[in-house]
Amino acid sequence: MQFTSAALAPYNTFGLTQTAEQLVVLSEREQLSPLWEAAQNQPLLVVGEGSNIVFTQAFSGLVLVNRLQGIEVTETDEAWLLTVAGGENWHQLVCWTLEQGMPGLENLALIPGTVGASPIQNIGAYGVELAQFCHQVETIDWQTGQTRLWSVTECEFGYRDSVFKHAAREHVILSVTLRLPKAWQPVLGYGPLAELGEQATAQQVFDRVCATRQTKLPDPSVLGNAGSFFKNPTVVTPQAEALKLAWPALPVFATVPGWSKLAAGWLIDKAGLKGTRVGGAGVHTEQALVLVNYGGATSEDVLRLAALVRERVEQLFGVRLEPEVRMMAAQGETYLDEALACLNLN
Known part of the structure; x- marks a missing residue:
């Protein structure tokens, strides 16, 4: 070959x-x-x-x-099982499931990327994560050439994390099998979805999610970007409470006992970083969580901008942001500090 x-x-x-x-x-x-x-x-x-x-x-x-394609459906009394090839477009899959009367994924509408990428980051939005529906993942082990099926437990899903994220050079995801329960209930706990009410249909949730994302997030085909650049940081609850006293408008979400999640976009916005540019890269003027390519941005521009955002937020709030995007160097995955050091930008 x-x-x-x-x-x-x-x-x-x-x-x-x-x-x-x-x-x-x-x-x-x-x-x-x-x-x-x-x-x-x-x-x-x-x-x-x-x-x-x-x-x-x-x-x-x-x-x-x-670019592997194909969807196979198996139906039981309790659920639909969808085995979806890794190259299928994620948003198109969400649309297709609703057209087929199989709700559940509507909160994850308009997340860019493919089905094969979805387990790596354990994609999530508006109170729903892939892990809630993932039944198994099929991979080929790049060391042995053998295929393997991973149970949801073996995937070790976490917040924007999985076993695959830490073994990106070892496994190629061929397909993902999703389990969509027939006993469907809307998930409405986040933002504008709460306004819909408990009688909301899956289509109504889908429409509201799409409208919200299209309002807040720039279209990458128009303005280059990689979606949310930073994770929403998790801090100990006493720190979150202290920040809330100083900044009453700060969005704080409960997670596991003793820990709270903060809104990274809000922190970046309040640090006065919207519209900040380094070369061709900039913080989006409407959604501070998104870094964008205004034209001709280089890797160095993006790294410098990300470092600036992280530094300003840490100085103001004492919270250190961690990139959500995957950074790729010459030999494989890297991290912001390593990438900066490699380009002599520290």
């Missing part, structure tokens, strides 16, 4: 102009065996639509673009 080098701008929604030493589009399972044999002993990165990735350097290995 022959590989070719390629520009990565079409494969990341931030629109950063890095390159890959090798790139292959995976559209058929029959490609896997020869691909695995030819690609041993080199860095591997699997990309869906690149909606949660910031390339900090040119990638010196194989970028595998997952």
